[in-house]
Amino acid sequence: MFLDYMIFKAYRKKVKPKFIIIVFHFLILTSIAMAQNSSSTKSFAFRLKPGEDLKKEIEFFVKENNIKAAGISTCVGSLSEANIRFANQPNGKILKGYFEILSLSGLVSINGSHLHIAIADKKGKTIGGHLLDGNVIYTTAEIIITELSDLEFKRALDTTYGYKELVISTHKKEK
Helix, strand or coil: CHHHHHHHHHHHCCCCHHHHHHHHHHHHHHHHHHHHHCCCEEEEEEEECCCCEHHHHHHHHHHHCCCCCEEEEEEEEEEEEEEEECCCCCCCEEEEEEEEEEEEEEEECCCCCEEEEEEECCCCCEEEEEECCCCEEEEEEEEEEEEECCEEEEEEEECCCCEEEEEEEECCCCC
């Protein structure tokens, strides 16, 4: 479809056929490169119950399933207590009350995780930051994690700011 559009546009602008062939080859090579860097996926869905710790339970699930590389696909639910570290702050802030989980995103691995959360209070005020231990489930947390079976995520110290940052390597999942 895209190629048809390109040919149509080129025809209308009287672009030389050689240019169209170059663009076509570029698109094919890009597709091949993307396919070589892709990873097979497997999704997990689970629910957390009242009183459980959001981060600790996700990390437990990752360890129990020996997940070396995955991303959070979605998470909805609620918290009765939140513990979030805001941007460029050394420590987290504990928030008491009832909060809706609007978003949970990030990468998880048995080698370390990096998660961010956005929550809203009873007035709809939204706040977010780095997910820490101490986010207590109020009613539920419904989570989908998508594993990238051919990759492995590790963390290595980046001296720029002193945080352990993502290192990606290829890995074949044991069967």
